[in-house]
Amino acid sequence: MTPQEKLSRFEQQISPHLKSAYNLAKWLTRSHADAEDVVQDAFLRAFSAFESFRGDDAQPQNAKAWLLTIVRNTSMTWLKRNRNAEATLGFEDAAAEPRERSLDPEEILLVSCDREEVRQALEQLPWEFREAIVLREMEGLSYREISATVGVPLGTVMSRLSRGRDWLRRILSGPKSTPGSSPKSTPRPLKPQEGAGLR
Amino acid sequence: MNCDDSRIYLPAYLDDELDVAESLRVQKHLAGCQDCRQTEDEQLALRSTLRDPDLRAYPSADFLERIEVVVRQAAKDEARSRRSSRFEFLRLESFGWLPAAAVLLVVTTIGALFVMNSFRSSHQQIIASAVLAGHIRSLQPNHLIDVPSSDRHTVKPWFQGKLDFSPPVPDLSELGWTLVGGRLDYVDGRPVAVIVYQRRMHNINVFLWPNRGSTDEAIRQEEVQGYQILHWNGAEMTYWVVSDLNNAELLEFARALRGH
Numbered sequence: 001m002t003p004q005e006k007l008s009r010f011e012q013q014i015s016p017h018l019k020s021a022y023n024l025a026k027w028l029t030r031s032h033a034d035a036e037d038v039v040q041d042a043f044l045r046a047f048s049a050f051e052s053f054r055g056d057d058a059q060p061q062n063a064k065a066w067l068l069t070i071v072r073n074t075s076m077t078w079l080k081r082n083r084n085a086e087a088t089l090g091f092e093d094a095a096a097e098p099r100e101r102s103l104d105p106e107e108i109l110l111v112s113c114d115r116e117e118v119r120q121a122l123e124q125l126p127w128e129f130r131e132a133i134v135l136r137e138m139e140g141l142s143y144r145e146i147s148a149t150v151g152v153p154l155g156t157v158m159s160r161l162s163r164g165r166d167w168l169r170r171i172l173s174g175p176k177s178t179p180g181s182s183p184k185s186t187p188r189p190l191k192p193q194e195g196a197g198l199r
Numbered sequence: 200m201n202c203d204d205s206r207i208y209l210p211a212y213l214d215d216e217l218d219v220a221e222s223l224r225v226q227k228h229l230a231g232c233q234d235c236r237q238t239e240d241e242q243l244a245l246r247s248t249l250r251d252p253d254l255r256a257y258p259s260a261d262f263l264e265r266i267e268v269v270v271r272q273a274a275k276d277e278a279r280s281r282r283s284s285r286f287e288f289l290r291l292e293s294f295g296w297l298p299a300a301a302v303l304l305v306v307t308t309i310g311a312l313f314v315m316n317s318f319r320s321s322h323q324q325i326i327a328s329a330v331l332a333g334h335i336r337s338l339q340p341n342h343l344i345d346v347p348s349s350d351r352h353t354v355k356p357w358f359q360g361k362l363d364f365s366p367p368v369p370d371l372s373e374l375g376w377t378l379v380g381g382r383l384d385y386v387d388g389r390p391v392a393v394i395v396y397q398r399r400m401h402n403i404n405v406f407l408w409p410n411r412g413s414t415d416e417a418i419r420q421e422e423v424q425g426y427q428i429l430h431w432n433g434a435e436m437t438y439w440v441v442s443d444l445n446n447a448e449l450l451e452f453a454r455a456l457r458g459h
Contacts, residue, residue, distance in 0.1 A: 003277055003278035003281065011267075011270070019257065023255050023257075026256030035258075043266050047277075119254060138250065165245055169241055172245075
């Protein structure tokens with residue numbers, strides 16, 4: 001591959017996913033400026049590693065997952081270096097969890113309507129859950145692609161998504177008097193058999 | 200499937216990540232369970248909120264442009280460093296395109312000649328193997344000759360109608376080479392004539408067919424598995440001579456045959 005071929009193939013296959021890269025970086029770093037730095041760094045890494053990418057036109061999704069893996073890892077590194085806290089902070093050591101209650105139909109309506117609240121709720125989610133939900137719901141990656149991107153087993157992807165969504169639902173259906181307050185708890189741990197019944 | 204199972208599998212079910220059997224089990228449970236249907240509705244509501252395009256973060260137009268510039272610069276830097284590290288001595292722009300094209304032509308020509316030459320010699324190798332195999336086959340009982348005769352006036356006409364050419368069958372008996380006969384063989388994808396001579400019980404197989412290439416009377420020789428193989432391209436015929444006779448005597452034979 002000549003340098004010219006490489007550039008044109010990169011611009012064909014990888015550059016179209018720049019917006020997805022930014023979206024993921026923004027949700028992971030929660031900062032516009034940080035997201036820009038991370039994406040720029042990730043694109044340079046992606047370009048220099050492009051020879052190792054074996055994608056083709058028939059599988060454009062793979063190019064996206066490949067790029068998002070780099071963005072994800074770059075975000076992780078960046079956060080560790082610059083904040084030295086969040087990325088390594090576990091969520092298992094948090095204490096209680098939101099109270100168990102079912103939602104009535106009007107609350108469901110609230111959940112689906114208030115976008116600003118959803119944004120805040122998602123930003124409050126611990127890193128692991130946030131990245132799983134962004135990759136799944138916003139970027140449309142399959143469980144298998146998320147598993148490869150994040151580097152955890154399928155069963156873990158499944159449980160993170162499930163717990164993250166539960167947490168969001170509880171935050172969003174909780175008392176409206178404390179907008180923006182941090183969640184005091186973790187989602188209830190679910191233990192599906194790893195990968196059981198998955199495609 | 201009970202409600203606990205259903206809760207576990209519901210997200211994967213909604214994400215279309217379950218196999219058919221599991222999906223059917225979840226569906227079946229949902230059909231008969233009000234609570235789980237409500238959970239499903241909640242999940243779907245949350246999903247549509249999360250998939251709302253307005254929830255996404257969008258980069259600025261300036262940023263998109265900046266990334267494009269950054270990537271192109273990286274491509275340029277890479278191209279430059281590749282050239283300087285590996286092809287410094289071949290930097291074409293340093294001596295203009297015309298000499299560069301000339302150099303390229305020369306290099307290509309040498310390469311082509313090299314390839315053709317090695318192809319030709321490998322082709323020669325194939326013929327040499329075929330000729331040697333024919334010689335060895337001829338040493339088995341009743342394989343040496345189809346027309347046993349020491350008379351060239353018997354051997355030569357025998358080929359008529361069997362080949363599209365008339366092979367020369369010189370009489371070399373005065374020089375000590377006894378004609379014993381001739382046969383047909385098949386070499387290089389075509390039927391060929393084989394003339395068999397003898398000296399002191401050593402058989403000499405002369406394979407020949409019309410020469411379609413250039414004339415090269417120089418005799419090439421090779422020893423394979425203890426047999427001597429001689430080859431030259433005469434003005435009319437291509438010759439391959441095989442024998443277990445010693446090299447010096449066989450060369451003498453080849454000169455006699457060629458000079459005839």
